[in-house]
Amino acid sequence: MARIPRSKEDDYTDDMARARRDFVEEQTGVAMPHTGSYSFDAATTRGNIEHFTGVCQIPLGLAGPVLVNGEAASGEFYVPMTTTEGTLVGSYNRGMRLTREAGGITVSVIDDVMQRAPVFIFANAREARDFGAWLEANLDAVRAAAEATTSVGKLQFVQQFAAARFRYLRFNYSTGDAAGQNMCGRATRAACLWIAEHYPGPMERWVLSGNMDTDKKHSQINTLYSRGKRVVAECVIPDALLREQMHVSAEQFFVQRHISNIGAQMAGSSNNGSHAANGIAAVFIATGQDEANVAESQAAIVHSELTPSGDLYYSITLPSLIVATHGGGTGLPTQRECLEVLGCFGKGKARKLAEIIGATVLCGELSLGAAVLADEWVSSHEQYGRNR
Structure with missing residues (x-):
């Protein structure tokens, strides 16, 4: 061989x-x-x-500017997007124009935690229960053992879940501007070694991951408790602007959102929107993110309302957006250039990048949703994509 x-x-x-x-x-x-x-x-x-x-050279396009009214990102940004799908950049660009003329997108990072989830194994459920109580009483010492491995990571809290003779734990950390999976793994291993050495009761063994961190895959627990950054992007689009630029009304959008919610519920989807993964993947690859994290990051909750004046309130919640501006692939030459275009390279910029991505995803949801409603979806691909 x-x-x-x-x-x-x-x-x-x-x-x-x-x-x-x-x-x-x-x-x-x-x-x-x-x-x-x-x-x-x-x-x-x-x-x-x-x-x-x-x-492998993937085409890079530029969309924007998108107007972001965030806490870390404020102003207009041109967004690098890497893709091989025709119409994608154009569609996001269209959504950015719409939201910019509507006054921009308000984006908020609601939560920011990364996990590692070990499992401790005992002879029976009572031993596992007793271990859980001991852990709560000794959490400060466990925290010290974990944080001794990192100058950045901070153990925020530990969740406990019981099943059979097992005690599943989720160690939740803040990780600065790194995505933090490896950081959390190293810190949690140190914590588990300390626990195994100091726990006075019987214990069979422990494993660093019991699969409740759900690394590189979606899970409902991440939707509820967050993994990475929980980002909410929202805007109000005037009905007249929707009709002029998207050829649909606010009421049409609102009614279709309810219909789409039922379809997503019947399908058991982790995302009741249209295609968050498109925008996330395109920006992830351009900016050196871990592309496998799209599996978690694409989960979304889309919501709309009609305002008393008949305009459209539209929002998207990304409960597990995992991004970094330091470490990993962010320092590679072309990826660094794209981050610099966004003003997001280096330390202190991860929340800014998360806000820009949240706004970008919202623009894509509005554009594709309107294209479907106005029956312009197929014709757009015929004109700009590879359908021809």
């Missing part, structure tokens, strides 16, 4: 990337000239990928 080329001395060089592309050609007969065309030093990918071979 042929092995992928590697260097024990330094695997992150242009020469090693070229060796792996040559290997691919030898094994498959496929040359990779475009994959091998990149502008940054291969060494910058250390810690972000293994067996660095080249790049």
Whole structure:
């Protein structure tokens, strides 16, 4: 069996990337000239990928400006969006124009926590119950053990859930401008080691994840308790503006929201809106976020009302938006450029990025919802997409 080329001395060089592309050609007969065309030093990918071979170039578009009335993000922003789906950037751009002319989007970060969820295993349910009481009484010491591993992460609280002879815990941390999954894993492991050493009662064992953190997958517990940032974006769109730009009325939007709610409920969907994942994924890839976190981040609660004057109040709640402006892939050259375009690179900017993404997602919901109602959905793809 042929092995992928590697260097024990330094695997992150242009020469090693070229060796792996040559290997691919030898094994498959496929040359990779475009994959091998990149502008940054291969060494910058250390810690972000293994067996660095080249790049996959995805088209980058610019939408905006979106007018954000946030607490961390205030003003107009041009949003980099990476996608291969025709009409996507254009649709978000259309929603941004609508909301900008309506006075902008108010965005609030309501909660901000990241979890690791170990499980402790006992001989029976009573032992598990007694352990839970001891943990509550010793939480300050547990917190000290966890926070000793990080200068940024702070253990906010620990939730407990009982089933059979198991005690499932959710350690909830604030993580600064990092997404924080690895930070929380390291801190929680230290806490669990301290617990195992100091707990006076019987215990069979513990496992660092009992799968209640639901990393990289949606869960109802995240919708209720948040994972990452809980973001609410809301705006009021005048009926006249909707009719002029979107060819639908506020009342049509309002009625359709109720119909769509029933459809989402019947389907058991984690999102009663249209396509939050589109905007989130496009901005995530552009700005160096962990793209697998789209699985959690796309969950959404969309709500609308008719105001007494007949205009449309529209909001979207993202209960588990996981973003970072420091660490991970955010420091890679093109990703850093996109974050800098938004004024969101580096420490102290994660909430700003979350607010911009929340506003962006709302624009996409309004635009696609209007396109469906006005029967312009298919024609838009025919004109701008790959349907032709």
